[in-house]
Amino acid sequence: MTTSSTSTRSRREFLADAGILIVGFTLFPRGIRAESLGQAVGQLTAPSADALDSWLVIGRDDAVTVYAGKVELGTGVSTALRQIVAEELDVAPSRIAWVQGDSQLTVDQGRTVGSGSVKRGGAQLRRAAAEARQALLEMASAKLKAPVTQLEINDGVVSVTGDASRRLTFGALVGGGRFERTISGRAPLKAPSEYKVVGHPVSRVEIPAKVTGKHTYVHDVRLPGMVHGRVVRPPRVDAALQSVDESSVATLPGVIRVVRKGTFVGVVAEREEQAVRAAKALNAKWAAAPVLPDAADLYARFKSLATTERVVGENGDAASALHSAARPIRATYRWPFQLHASIGPSCAVADVRGNVATVYSSTQGAHQLVAPIAALLGMPSDSVRVVFTEGSGCYGHNGADDVAGDAALLSQAVGRPVRVQWSREDENAWEPEGPAMLFEMAGAVGADGKISAWTYDAWTPTHGARPTRDPTTLVAGALVAGFVSVGEFFSGGGERNARTTYVLPNERVTSHPVPSFPIRTSSLRGLGSPQNSFANESFMDELAVAAGIDPIEIRRRHLSDPRALAVIDAVAKRAGWTPRVSAPERSAVASNGVRKGRGFAYVQYDRTEAYVAAVADVDVRPDTGSVRVRRVCVAHDCGLIVNPDGLRNQIEGNVVQAISRTLKEAVRFDSMRVTGVDWNGYPILRFSEIPDAIDIDVIDHPDQPSVGAGEAATSPIPAAIANAIFDATGARVRQVPFTPDRVREALRASKV
Amino acid sequence: MPDTALERQTMLAPAAELVHTWHASSMTAFGHDDIRVETTASMPQPSTAVRIRVNGVDHDVSAHPDTALLYVLRNELSLNGPKFGCGLGQCGACTVHVDGAPRRSCVTAVSAVAGKDVVTLEGLGTPDRPHPLQQAFIDEQAAQCGYCINGMIMRAAALLARTPRPSRDDILSAMDANLCRCGTHMRIVRAIERAAAGSVAGPAGREG
Numbered sequence: 034m035t036t037s038s039t040s041t042r043s044r045r046e047f048l049a050d051a052g053i054l055i056v057g058f059t060l061f062p063r064g065i066r067a068e069s070l071g072q073a074v075g076q077l078t079a080p081s082a083d084a085l086d087s088w089l090v091i092g093r094d095d096a097v098t099v100y101a102g103k104v105e106l107g108t109g110v111s112t113a114l115r116q117i118v119a120e121e122l123d124v125a126p127s128r129i130a131w132v133q134g135d136s137q138l139t140v141d142q143g144r145t146v147g148s149g150s151v152k153r154g155g156a157q158l159r160r161a162a163a164e165a166r167q168a169l170l171e172m173a174s175a176k177l178k179a180p181v182t183q184l185e186i187n188d189g190v191v192s193v194t195g196d197a198s199r200r201l202t203f204g205a206l207v208g209g210g211r212f213e214r215t216i217s218g219r220a221p222l223k224a225p226s227e228y229k230v231v232g233h234p235v236s237r238v239e240i241p242a243k244v245t246g247k248h249t250y251v252h253d254v255r256l257p258g259m260v261h262g263r264v265v266r267p268p269r270v271d272a273a274l275q276s277v278d279e280s281s282v283a284t285l286p287g288v289i290r291v292v293r294k295g296t297f298v299g300v301v302a303e304r305e306e307q308a309v310r311a312a313k314a315l316n317a318k319w320a321a322a323p324v325l326p327d328a329a330d331l332y333a334r335f336k337s338l339a340t341t342e343r344v345v346g347e348n349g350d351a352a353s354a355l356h357s358a359a360r361p362i363r364a365t366y367r368w369p370f371q372l373h374a375s376i377g378p379s380c381a382v383a384d385v386r387g388n389v390a391t392v393y394s395s396t397q398g399a400h401q402l403v404a405p406i407a408a409l410l411g412m413p414s415d416s417v418r419v420v421f422t423e424g425s426g427c428y429g430h431n432g433a434d435d436v437a438g439d440a441a442l443l444s445q446a447v448g449r450p451v452r453v454q455w456s457r458e459d460e461n462a463w464e465p466e467g468p469a470m471l472f473e474m475a476g477a478v479g480a481d482g483k484i485s486a487w488t489y490d491a492w493t494p495t496h497g498a499r500p501t502r503d504p505t506t507l508v509a510g511a512l513v514a515g516f517v518s519v520g521e522f523f524s525g526g527g528e529r530n531a532r533t534t535y536v537l538p539n540e541r542v543t544s545h546p547v548p549s550f551p552i553r554t555s556s557l558r559g560l561g562s563p564q565n566s567f568a569n570e571s572f573m574d575e576l577a578v579a580a581g582i583d584p585i586e587i588r589r590r591h592l593s594d595p596r597a598l599a600v601i602d603a604v605a606k607r608a609g610w611t612p613r614v615s616a617p618e619r620s621a622v623a624s625n626g627v628r629k630g631r632g633f634a635y636v637q638y639d640r641t642e643a644y645v646a647a648v649a650d651v652d653v654r655p656d657t658g659s660v661r662v663r664r665v666c667v668a669h670d671c672g673l674i675v676n677p678d679g680l681r682n683q684i685e686g687n688v689v690q691a692i693s694r695t696l697k698e699a700v701r702f703d704s705m706r707v708t709g710v711d712w713n714g715y716p717i718l719r720f721s722e723i724p725d726a727i728d729i730d731v732i733d734h735p736d737q738p739s740v741g742a743g744e745a746a747t748s749p750i751p752a753a754i755a756n757a758i759f760d761a762t763g764a765r766v767r768q769v770p771f772t773p774d775r776v777r778e779a780l781r782a783s784k785v
Numbered sequence: 786m787p788d789t790a791l792e793r794q795t796m797l798a799p800a801a802e803l804v805h806t807w808h809a810s811s812m813t814a815f816g817h818d819d820i821r822v823e824t825t826a827s828m829p830q831p832s833t834a835v836r837i838r839v840n841g842v843d844h845d846v847s848a849h850p851d852t853a854l855l856y857v858l859r860n861e862l863s864l865n866g867p868k869f870g871c872g873l874g875q876c877g878a879c880t881v882h883v884d885g886a887p888r889r890s891c892v893t894a895v896s897a898v899a900g901k902d903v904v905t906l907e908g909l910g911t912p913d914r915p916h917p918l919q920q921a922f923i924d925e926q927a928a929q930c931g932y933c934i935n936g937m938i939m940r941a942a943a944l945l946a947r948t949p950r951p952s953r954d955d956i957l958s959a960m961d962a963n964l965c966r967c968g969t970h971m972r973i974v975r976a977i978e979r980a981a982a983g984s985v986a987g988p989a990g991r992e993g
Contacts, residue, residue, distance in 0.1 A: 309872075711873055720957045
């Protein structure tokens with residue numbers, strides 16, 4: 034966080050330099066006028082989490098502008114956070130203008146990740162808004178000569194209770210001025226029972242602009258004099274550049290420069306189509322070794338590469354309990370590499386001229402991107418400004434940061450603003466992938482119908498390779514340096530939901546980090562949680578079947594948290610669940626041979642966050658191996674609900690995306706490179722494959738803090754589908770994706 | 786260590802085939818002819834500019850006739866509705882109407898639409914005066930990141946212009962060629978159904 038006086042000065046100078054971008058460019062949300070924005074900038078000191086003026090500015094025209102470090106990634110969080118501010122400040126949400134994720138203008142609230150925006154970011158904004166409300170009441174008290182206790186606020190107007198003629202607007206109280214107030218944390222917060230905005234469905238602020246082509250995505254940023262860049266890609270980041278024949282593009286129209294730094298090769302051209310054409314035409318040759326394993330050997334390679342292990346959790350003596358069990362069960366589950374697969378390939382615009390760099394990026398961490406960009410450019414960090422501009426949905430660490438590095442490097446080379454739009458091939462082959470994982474489970478159910486032993490061992494590459502101060506954590510920096518930074522292995526993400534929340538007397542949960550693997554991996558929605566929950570909740574089902582116990586009942590026997598039991602009961606009711614022991618010979622078979630089944634799964638996200646229970650109903654065609662998810666019921670408890678419709682939208686999205694990941698998605702590669710570089714090579718769910726219905730119960734707990742809902746509902750879906758396939762057919766599918774081939778294979782195995 | 790020298794090349798042929806599941810009905814609504822690639826073969830720089838009509842206004846464009854219509858709409862006409870998604874005609878984010886039919890602007894040469902009527906998302910309606918389908922998307926809150934929504938609305942608008950009261954299967958079939966990653970499909974279908982229901986009282990809106 035930049036709070037020193039020197040950074041204040043340089044920031045002001047910087048903003049003056051960049052004035053054209055602030056005042057003259059319509060990047061800012063609709064509703065912010067240049068006047069109020071210029072005023073706001075003049076008022077701001079360097080953003081500091083403690084200073085009220087860093088969060089909130091009120092104009093003479095009563096306009097409220099909030100400066101938020103958390104950013105809109107398409108999940109509706111900018112609307113939910115507006116609701117929180119509107120509630121505490123007593124203004125209509127529509128009156129609030131929003132500036133988000135600007136490394137020079139907004140407080141660093143940390144990256145917008147891990148479903149933490151409402152939980153943590155919202156709590157900060159709530160305190161800021163409450164502090165502003167208290168400050169405004171105190172100002173009004175002095176001016177209206179009435180005690181604060183006799184004042185009330187209605188949509189930005191403070192008045193004396195019972196005497197509406199004595200009133201002052203927010204603008205009249207502080208408009209154009211500063212609060213000069215530290216956030217004490219002691220300003221009174223409203224009780225949830227008083228909420229009028231929070232907890233009620235509010236239409237997403239930006240959707241009208243999004244459905245009419247008026248929303249400014251980072252892809253839509255155009256700066257005066259802007260030109261277009263493309264990076265010419267080697268087969269892999271560690272390839273050696275042998276030659277670049279610049280004459281191959283010398284006669285092409287519009288080409289400004291071939292840029293070469295280390296093994297980074299790019300072209301810059303006046304027009305976008307010229308840059309695309311030049312990048313294709315440029316004759317560059319690389320050498321690379323075929324280091325990627327055959328897909329069939331992938332998981333064996335994981336085991337050979339992992340040299341350490343970490344006990345995530347342990348209780349009792351699982352090894353002895355397993356050894357003495359009458360009927361121990363063992364199962365191996367596998368998950369593939371998957372893509373974020375944003376519909377819009379990553380894009381950025383950089384303007385690097387002289388000693389100042391401005392980068393427009395859909396990064397999840399504008400503040401965190403400053404250091405690697407500065408290192409890449411060889412500039413001090415306080416000369417680099419990163420301005421978040423919404424992108425295509427990212428679902429985690431996709432190519433957004435990397436393309437910013439590409440654009441910055443090319444802009445620095447040509448001294449003009451450069452826009453870089455990744456191709457579909459760039460995106461699929463170069464985004465950091467969601468890690469593949471291998472699971473070996475063992476367990477047993479005792480004579481008392483409870484689980485007597487449970488062991489989990491998982492192998493995974495890193496789930497966290499975000500950019501750091503090391504520029505080689507960006508693809509452009511890695512190409513310049515000629516190597517990719519391995520970075521510190523972040524194991525926490527892979528262990529998300531490795532341990533269940535079931536009370537198990539004898540359990541041992543062990544993770545085996547795969548420290549380096551020639552496919553770059555990082556955070557994909559939910560990190561390890563969907564994979565771990567696939568293994569855990571599938572295995573739970575296997576234990577239930579072996580012991581002849583209803584799958585919901587066996588879980589209930591190992592849970593005591595009333596909120597966990599409540600979501601399970603809710604989804605069972607919603608789905609019309611009848612206690613069952615999966616017995617495929619009894620499952621319904623339609624006249625066309627389709628077998629119907631249903632499966633259950635339950636996860637408390639990250640063990641301390643949202644509670645989610647799901648029932649999936651599937652159709653399986655044994656002859657083709659095709660699986661169709663017909664209906665999904667979800668019960669979801671994330672504490673206090675801020676925007677109920679926004680929450681439902683997120684749950685629906687998680688369910689559909691999770692069906693896609695479960696049934697269809699795996700990164701294809703050969704010994705050299707990723708080969709699934711278009712939508713045929715990396716298919717995702719289509720309209721003809723969506724469920725007939727997604728039925729959702731959201732359980733509101735106004736008395737409980739809000740926790741995130743951006744990821745949680747993905748986690749139980751893969752196992753719910755796997756369990757449903759077993760229920761329908763008796764075939765246990767233990768490897769994602771559940772392609773027709775794999776389902777047929779499982780069907781054959783089940784009949785052995 | 787084998788020395789594998791690779792030359793840059795276009796790896797991908799434009800996708801002609803779409804993946805179907807067993808139950809997918811035939812693409813009868815209006816086929817997938819919006820996915821065909823239309824380029825002019827000749828490469829020499831022309832001396833005459835291409836004139837195109839977009840949202841009712843004529844423009845002389847400076848781009849080479851082979852240039853994808855998408856780049857012309859976005860970069861010359863500053864129309865941000867159509868989006869770059871794949872450049873391969875596979876995802877639909879770039880969809881526009883050409884003479885009323887949905888067409889992938891990323892694989893359509895600008896010269897191929899000379900003399901034809903091009904309508905973009907901006908041509909359907911504005912935030913203040915949205916097209917009924919745009920209003921239905923707002924009413925259903927049928928967007929998350931919204932990047933694919935241009936294609937969803939343009940494709941659905943063409944469907945409703947031809948089939949004002951589509952069945953659910955008609956909708957799924959028509960929309961099957963467009964991809965959404967946020968998983969907003971359920972809401973998109975509801976929005977199309979809502980717009981179709983509203984069209985009983987009148988036309989769904991402007992035809993292309």
